[in-house]
Amino acid sequence: MNTLAYGLLSLLSHSSLSGYDLMLRIQPFWPAKHSQIYPLLARLERNGMVSCELVQQSDKPDKKVYSINDKGIAALQEWLTVPASDPVMRDELMLKAFCMSHVDPAVSRELFAARLEHYRNKLERLCQKIKSVRQVDELEEDQMPSYQSPYFGAYIMLNKALMSCRTNIEWCEWVLAVIPVEEASVE
Amino acid sequence: MNTLAYGLLSLLSHSSLSGYDLMLRIQPFWPAKHSQIYPLLARLERNGMVSCELVQQSDKPDKKVYSINDKGIAALQEWLTVPASDPVMRDELMLKAFCMSHVDPAVSRELFAARLEHYRNKLERLCQKIKSVRQVDELEEDQMPSYQSPYFGAYIMLNKALMSCRTNIEWCEWVLAVIPVEEASVE
DNA sequence: AAAACCATGTAAATTGTTACATGATTGC
DNA sequence: GCAATCATGTAACAATTTACATGGTTTT
Structure with a gap:
């Protein structure tokens, strides 16, 4: 469980989202490419933090929608009690x-x-x-x-x-x- | 030549510094550990961007002081003409x-x-x-x-x-x- | 038909962190 | 003596980016 993993759980704690959506939404706070997100979501699913459902779409390509599980919520609550590490800025x-x-x-x-x-x-x-x-x-x-x-x-x-x-x-x-x-x- | 390498040259463009000093001074702008700085300085020296001089100290351990070469200055001037990439903030x-x-x-x-x-x-x-x-x-x-x-x-x-x-x-x-x-x- | 966006994945390379290693010097 | 600071390096690991790969849909 690294910071990006908690970040994904954090976004999922409000609504279920696809990997693609997560990738777009996490950008402003924690830049990450899809190549980092997709394998991490698979890992979170294996760990029982999230569940995945295949959603068929007619207007766009099909997608996998991830939802957070109780275990994921518990992990977030635990994570929130430890102080946030210092922000890193590279300009x-x-x-x-x-x-x-x-x-x-x-x-x-x-x-x-x-x-x-x-x-x-x-x-x-x-x-x-x-x-x-x-x-x-x-x-x-x-x-x-x-x-x-x-x-x-x-x-x-x-x-x-x-x-x-x-x-x-x-x-x-x-x-x-x-x-x-x-x-x-x-x- | 990555961004950190240019950053080191940038600091060296005003005064000669040891790897240790460079490590401390670059922190506010581009966090990096000594384990990243020392090998990079060695590479910059091999590339002829900087020169290195061993300075003996009596009060503190001896150190290697790096100075920028003409080739390093030229590299910086070239680098300054290309637009800076977007800042990355992770919080x-x-x-x-x-x-x-x-x-x-x-x-x-x-x-x-x-x-x-x-x-x-x-x-x-x-x-x-x-x-x-x-x-x-x-x-x-x-x-x-x-x-x-x-x-x-x-x-x-x-x-x-x-x-x-x-x-x-x-x-x-x-x-x-x-x-x-x-x-x-x-x- | 080409570009743009949606969608998901893997592989390779680079960058960055943590740990391992060593040792001098100063102040408490 | 012990901790802190100065000083330099390497090795292993983790995180991140870039490149490789594929393919559907919509708009121009």
């Missing part, structure tokens, strides 16, 4: 920022402009996501899902993503403001 | 947040209280770090290092770390405010 841009002074400011500006664009797109997607969660849980303006609601966790995470995204945008804009604009070079 | 707390509703609010509060503490300690360390960088680069209040200064990159990254840390603290405090406080259970 190539940070490493590049460290040696920026070795290239033309224009080259550096380009790096941060691209990242700013990345965060602006992310913000856009997030706002839409939050709107859709609000609709599904039938919430009024500024109203929170209750702690018992399966959307409570999703809501606080979306809020974190939103706050982080805005901070990152602010930071990128500040960096672009402090990197000198290219002077006309020697004619 | 177990996010996965736990998703299935929180399956346990008592007190259990959840504990998770976020621990994380809040983690970020508060980090903020403390960051503030001291920023102060020391300001001293080394002899900066007045609110003054930035120039783009050419080797501290420019460090400064903008410290600023990012500071902004992110504050956002995370704010978020943790908000989460602790919205998780219901344990009601007296059935007597």
Whole structure:
């Protein structure tokens, strides 16, 4: 049982999902490829944590829908009592920022402009996501899902993503403001 | 040449460092253990990216100090022209947040209280770090290092770390405010 | 018909962590 | 003496990514 395994159980604790769906939904919190998810789901099934049902579809290819078992829920409850390990962030841009002074400011500006664009797109997607969660849980303006609601966790995470995204945008804009604009070079 | 390799070159582009120092300094941006760093440095030396000199110390064990070569600088300059790949963040707390509703609010509060503490300690360390960088680069209040200064990159990254840390603290405090406080259970 | 998305899997390679190993030096 | 920090390395294991493989369905 590694972290990704618990992550899959965590998603399955609210609704049954296919491996493909799990792969898409876990991305924002714990990036993983389908080649990691499928064998892990098979292992969780062997361990009795989840059950699997083949669902035939007419409009799309058939799929295997996984559901969490009591044993899986128990594993989650146990897991929640141990402190979360420190978050791990790996950002190539940070490493590049460290040696920026070795290239033309224009080259550096380009790096941060691209990242700013990345965060602006992310913000856009997030706002839409939050709107859709609000609709599904039938919430009024500024109203929170209750702690018992399966959307409570999703809501606080979306809020974190939103706050982080805005901070990152602010930071990128500040960096672009402090990197000198290219002077006309020697004619 | 993987990202960690470029990261080491990036750090070496400002000053020569031992493998041990590199290991400590790269942690905030790209976590890596010494077991990954030492063999990689040996490879970079074989590739002619860095040179190594044995430095004898009387107060501490002897060490190998690595310096970047022209080939290493050229590799960095090339690397800076390609866009940085998307940052990767893996946070177990996010996965736990998703299935929180399956346990008592007190259990959840504990998770976020621990994380809040983690970020508060980090903020403390960051503030001291920023102060020391300001001293080394002899900066007045609110003054930035120039783009050419080797501290420019460090400064903008410290600023990012500071902004992110504050956002995370704010978020943790908000989460602790919205998780219901344990009601007296059935007597 | 080609591209895009849905869907599931395995194999190989790379990256990263933990454990094994060793040893100097300093402060308690 | 013992723990902590400094210092370097290798081996085994676990996690992750990339590539290989296949095939249905929908939209352009």
